[in-house]
Amino acid sequence: MKTQSLTITDNRTGKSYEIPIQYGTYPDYGASISALDLRKIKVSAQDFGLLTYDPGYTNTASCKSSVTFLDGEKGILRYRGYSIEQLAENSTYLETAYLLLNGELPNQTQLAGWHEDVLEHTFVHENIKKLIDGFHHKAHPMGTLVGTVGALSTFYPDAKNIHETDCRDRQIWRLMAKMPTLAAFAYRHSLGLPYVYPDQSLSYVGNFMNMLWKKSELQYQPNPILEKALDVLFILHADHEQNCSTSVMRAVASSYSDPFSATSSAIAALYGPLHGGANEAVLHMLAEIGSVDRVPEFIKTVKSGEVSRLMGFGHRVYKHYDPRATICKKLANDVFSVTGVNPLLAVALELERVALQDDYFISRNLYPNVDFYSGLIYQAMGFPVGMFPVLFAIARNAGWLAQWKEFLLDPDQKIARPRQIYCGDQARDYIAVDNR
Ligand code: CMC
Numbered sequence: 001m002k003t004q005s006l007t008i009t010d011n012r013t014g015k016s017y018e019i020p021i022q023y024g025t026y027p028d029y030g031a032s033i034s035a036l037d038l039r040k041i042k043v044s045a046q047d048f049g050l051l052t053y054d055p056g057y058t059n060t061a062s063c064k065s066s067v068t069f070l071d072g073e074k075g076i077l078r079y080r081g082y083s084i085e086q087l088a089e090n091s092t093y094l095e096t097a098y099l100l101l102n103g104e105l106p107n108q109t110q111l112a113g114w115h116e117d118v119l120e121h122t123f124v125h126e127n128i129k130k131l132i133d134g135f136h137h138k139a140h141p142m143g144t145l146v147g148t149v150g151a152l153s154t155f156y157p158d159a160k161n162i163h164e165t166d167c168r169d170r171q172i173w174r175l176m177a178k179m180p181t182l183a184a185f186a187y188r189h190s191l192g193l194p195y196v197y198p199d200q201s202l203s204y205v206g207n208f209m210n211m212l213w214k215k216s217e218l219q220y221q222p223n224p225i226l227e228k229a230l231d232v233l234f235i236l237h238a239d240h241e242q243n244c245s246t247s248v249m250r251a252v253a254s255s256y257s258d259p260f261s262a263t264s265s266a267i268a269a270l271y272g273p274l275h276g277g278a279n280e281a282v283l284h285m286l287a288e289i290g291s292v293d294r295v296p297e298f299i300k301t302v303k304s305g306e307v308s309r310l311m312g313f314g315h316r317v318y319k320h321y322d323p324r325a326t327i328c329k330k331l332a333n334d335v336f337s338v339t340g341v342n343p344l345l346a347v348a349l350e351l352e353r354v355a356l357q358d359d360y361f362i363s364r365n366l367y368p369n370v371d372f373y374s375g376l377i378y379q380a381m382g383f384p385v386g387m388f389p390v391l392f393a394i395a396r397n398a399g400w401l402a403q404w405k406e407f408l409l410d411p412d413q414k415i416a417r418p419r420q421i422y423c424g425d426q427a428r429d430y431i432a433v434d435n436r
Contacts, residue, residue, distance in 0.1 A: 006033060012043050024064065029071060032061050051419050057242075058316070063250065063410065067100060067402050068241040072317035077324065079239055080104070088327050093234035094118065094204045097176060097398035100239050101405060115204070121177035122198035122207065125155050128182070132189050141390045142271045144186035145179075150264030152178065159258040162408060171259045172401050179397050180204070183390045184211030190386070196220075205231045208394070213382070226381055229335045230391075233374060236324040237392050239399025243316075245269040245276065249400040250407045251416035259404055266400050267393045273311070276392040279371040279378070280385045282312040286344040286351075286376075295350045303360045310355060312372030319365035328373035332380075339380040348376060 004021045019037045024030035039049030054060045069078045077084040080099050087096050091105075098106045098114050106114060131151055135144050153159055156174065161167040185195045188211075196214045199207050206227050210220035240246070249266040253259070270276035289298045301307040315322060336342065352368055355361045378388050407413055 008041065010041050010043075015041075017041055025069070030061065035060070051421065053421055056316075057247070062242060062247065062416075063407070063413065065241065065403070065406060066103065067399070067406060068239045070241050070317055072315065072319050075318060075320035075323050077240075084236065084323055085327065088232050088235050091235060092203070093231045093238065093395070093398075096235045096238050097402075100398050100402040101172065117173045118177045118204065119198070119200040119207065121173045122181050122200065124152075124178050124181050124185075128152075128155075129185065129195055132182075132185050132195075135186075135189060137190060137192060139186075139190065141183065141186040141190060141386050142267065142277075142393070144189070145182055145390055145393060146264050146267045146271065148182045148186070149175075149179065149267060150261055153258045153260035153264075156258075156260065159260055160256075162253075162256060162258065168259075168405060168408070172405070175259060175263055175397060175401060179394050180208040181211060183387075183394055184208060186390070187212055187384075187387055190384075203227065203231070205234065223338060225334055225338050229331050229377065230381070232327070232331055233377065233391070234395035236327055236370060236374075237395035239396070239402060242403075243275070244272075245396065246400060246403050249404055253404050253407055254413065254416040259401070262404060263397065263400055266396075270393055270396065271389060276389040276396070278311055278369070279375040279388040279392065282348075282371055283344070283375040283379060283385045283388070285311045286347050289347050289351070292346050292350045295347065295354055298351070299354050299358060303358075310351070310361075310366070312375075313355060313361065313368055314364070314366040315369045318367065318369065321367045322369040324370035325368040325372055328370060328377065329368075332373055332377050335377045335380050339382075342376045342380040344379070345376055348372065 006019045006021055007016055008019060009016045017037075017040055019033050021031055021033055023032075035052050038052065041050040042048075052060065067080065069081070070076065079087060079096060080103055082091075082099065082105075087099075091099075094115055095106060095111055098111065128148060128151070131148060132144060135147070152174070156171070158167060159171045159174075162171075181198055188195050196211045199210045199220065202210055202220075202222065206222040209222040209227060209230070214220040242250075245266040248269040249262050252262040252265045273281045289295060298307070299310070302310045332342075332345065336345070352372070355366070361367075374392075375385070375388050378391060379385065383391065
């Protein structure tokens with residue numbers, strides 16, 4: 001195909017520049033120009049050249065990626081070309097993680113090998129228990145996870161050899177395997193309960209449930225409906241292209257930090273209420289509203305700015321119903337058939353109904369996102385709200401690692417180092433303190 005281009009005329013100088021347009025897989029999605037091509041646009045030889053200004057990277061592609069495709073206008077989400085709906089229906093989290101990491105669905109032998117490799121690494125060094133013991137019993141489990149995942153780099157100093165394929169794979173197994181163990185230990189610590197060691201005969205999610213909830217029984221048997229529901233929720237959260245925490249993972253990895261340190265940073269980014277912390281914030285919000293009749297009043301406070309946001313609504317990329325929220329809503333019924341209905345469901349349904357008829361939300365394309373219903377399910381399953389973002393982190397780990405691997409193998413990538421537009425003082429002389 002003949003190279004297509006853009007002609008830009010600089011009205012300051014009258015000069016025109018031809019800038020090539022590049023495409024990704026879809027011609028109507030992701031057409032872009034290289035930001036560096038704009039640097040040629042100058043008014044003089046000393047001029048640095050034109051920059052783009054894009055706080056929050058709302059219109060800047062930081063990489064070429066083959067992992068996840070998202071069309072926010074149409075509500076489409078695909079991992080490696082497979083729709084989120086088909087994966088949620090037919091796959092498992094561990095199989096989906098393999099797909100994200102390797103680009104193809106595994107055959108039976110590959111899947112069995114992957115399962116074995118991950119489950120084999122689920123144990124953590126005994127000193128990690130001491131580290132967790134040192135956290136306050138009221139410590140938020142997400143804070144504990146940030147600390148303990150970061151600490152893993154001190155247990156595995158070989159992890160810094162990020163350019164060796166075998167070494168990278170080993171860290172991927174370790175991170176995939178140990179994150180649920182650390183999360184479960186953080187949870188048990190907050191309750192003052194003894195830690196439960198991994199049971200490698202269970203599924204990935206079944207083992208996690210075992211480490212969370214095993215009591216004195218000889219072997220923990222997860223409820224199959226709840227095990228499946230948690231597995232599907234993990235699939236829904238496994239990747240979401242260049243979101244805040246994934247961008248942090250890539251940015252930290254770009255200085256060639258080890259993957260434990262990079263993942264710890266990604267978890268820290270996920271912690272915030274505008275990102276992975278939103279599922280926790282939704283539950284606090286629903287509890288505060290308390291009953292269906294108080295919904296209209298609450299919506300009024302959001303619109304007037306008295307309450308800043310309707311949590312679980314809106315998305316940087318989706319301008320349509322988040323496809324993950326649709327699956328979550330259906331999943332809630334399966335879970336509630338076992339646990340009983342979460343009493344806050346009625347408040348959530350009414351909130352959605354009222355918001356979707358309100359011009360404030362319609363005109364801004366604000367629809368429920370994945371976090372609007374996931375928290376209700378987690379709560380019904382018995383998770384305290386502080387664990388919600390932790391569950392998100394365990395699931396997103398697969399995506400972070402897939403994006404990390406892609407980053408390291410991409411010859412275009414460099415250390416992340418954005419530019420700024422300096423708006424401060426020009427050069428001036430220092431004034432001695434007595435003269436100020
Ligand atoms: N409630 C009320 N108004 C909202 C909301 C909301 N949840 N989200 C956006 N708006 C308004 C916002 O006030 C602004 O209005 P105006 O044009 O009058 O100033 C307009 O919509 C555009 O908002 P924005 O802040 O420019 O949008 P953004 O793309 O920067 O933010 C967001 C995206 C997800 C941070 C935001 O929608 C939000 O804060 N939502 C609530 C938190 C939440 O649920 N986050 C989870 C996202 S999904 C999980 C994940 O991937 O992390």
